[in-house]
Amino acid sequence: MHGFIKKTQKTPVQEIDVAVKRMKGLEIWRKEQKMGV
Numbered sequence: 001m002h003g004f005i006k007k008t009q010k011t012p013v014q015e016i017d018v019a020v021k022r023m024k025g026l027e028i029w030r031k032e033q034k035m036g037v
Helices: 002-007 013-035
Strands: none
Touching: none
16 A cells, blocks of 8 residues: 555546545445345
8 A cells, every 4th residue: 555655646636536436435345245235
């Protein structure tokens, strides 16, 4: 994770927004997996 941040210091806001959405999507997916939906 730290290497990723170092490589992308000039990351466009749009890419950050997409990354945040992916992180949230993963969290929701993990919760569903635990609940067994």
